[in-house]
Amino acid sequence: MIYLIPILQAKLRFSGNLLGAKQQSDPKTMLITIGGLILFLLIAIIANKINKSNGALKQQKGQFKKKAKELDLNKNQIKLLITLLRDSDLKNPLLILTHPATLNSLLRKAIREIKKEKISDAMIQNKILSIYRIKHHLDRYQKSSQLKNTHELKVGTKVVIERNDKKSYTSSIIGNYENFFCIQLPSDSVGNQVKWKKGSSVKIVAFDQNEKESQFMSKTLGIKNVGKSNTIIISHTIRSSKNIARNFERVDVSLSTYIYPVNKVLDPIKKQYVFTVNRNSGRMGKLLDISSGGCAISMQVPYPENSVIELDFDLEEKRTVKLQAKVIKVRISRGKKIIHTKFIRASAKNLNLINNFIYSLG
Numbered sequence: 001m002i003y004l005i006p007i008l009q010a011k012l013r014f015s016g017n018l019l020g021a022k023q024q025s026d027p028k029t030m031l032i033t034i035g036g037l038i039l040f041l042l043i044a045i046i047a048n049k050i051n052k053s054n055g056a057l058k059q060q061k062g063q064f065k066k067k068a069k070e071l072d073l074n075k076n077q078i079k080l081l082i083t084l085l086r087d088s089d090l091k092n093p094l095l096i097l098t099h100p101a102t103l104n105s106l107l108r109k110a111i112r113e114i115k116k117e118k119i120s121d122a123m124i125q126n127k128i129l130s131i132y133r134i135k136h137h138l139d140r141y142q143k144s145s146q147l148k149n150t151h152e153l154k155v156g157t158k159v160v161i162e163r164n165d166k167k168s169y170t171s172s173i174i175g176n177y178e179n180f181f182c183i184q185l186p187s188d189s190v191g192n193q194v195k196w197k198k199g200s201s202v203k204i205v206a207f208d209q210n211e212k213e214s215q216f217m218s219k220t221l222g223i224k225n226v227g228k229s230n231t232i233i234i235s236h237t238i239r240s241s242k243n244i245a246r247n248f249e250r251v252d253v254s255l256s257t258y259i260y261p262v263n264k265v266l267d268p269i270k271k272q273y274v275f276t277v278n279r280n281s282g283r284m285g286k287l288l289d290i291s292s293g294g295c296a297i298s299m300q301v302p303y304p305e306n307s308v309i310e311l312d313f314d315l316e317e318k319r320t321v322k323l324q325a326k327v328i329k330v331r332i333s334r335g336k337k338i339i340h341t342k343f344i345r346a347s348a349k350n351l352n353l354i355n356n357f358i359y360s361l362g
Contacts, residue, residue: 064093067238077134084110098148107131111362125348132355139249147214149238150181162203174231182231196232198222248291251358255287257313277310292355294342302330302339315357321350
């Protein structure tokens, strides 16, 4: 009986799944399984990335709204930016308010997506124009010569700090770190160090080497020893947009343009003014600079101030721009007669051609 065991074991090794015998795998099934695992991992990575970006936005949404309002962005612009941020992987949403490159990247992607939408061209142009208006608004702030945020404060910078009770004290920056900066604890007129309540609002006025000031509103995080000095720890913030110049970004050009007078006639039936272009008495001129708000034109015979004109010029190859403008000022510079204009009537498409020429967002 014992001698039959080896024979029985040999048979079992070739008789299927008995005694743990291995079954050969189907190559097609293996490929499907591996493909499924790879797809699952990709979905998990993307979902994690989205959750992280949305998590950062959720945590900073209130602060973002507050800072955006301080920069005078309206409700619709703030809402649009928040929507764009949800679809991005930006870890610090506040960066778009202070860093042009980060803002450009976000807006450039938004314009690409808008162009893919299956809506009318007029709607597309209006949506793109709303993007450029945000860019223009923040561009004035970002390109201001003043400090944009407290991260830029240098050690030793002179400051004036003001409490809620409107009492102010002179001091200086002792340290500047990733999440906060330090101001030397000031003293009152008697020489006693001033007490500051944790979490209280504080106004900081910083002065650069040319005595130009930048104002910030923030909150105190507490008192801390830095080196041999007692300091007030203050959370980082960005500067308010108040008192920033309202001029547009201008680009120097040298472009020929046709200029036609626009007649303003009162319609007796509709009882409103009608603007008609007189194309029989056009003149030639040369654009010297251009912005999304107006342009400067050199002319031999300039139109008088307050007159309305229509401009017709090629901004780039096969991109003709037509719009109406008002002559704001006429001056003579180095023998040239120059008119400065303000755009008053222009389609979204024409304004977007100018905006893209200036900002190159697509």
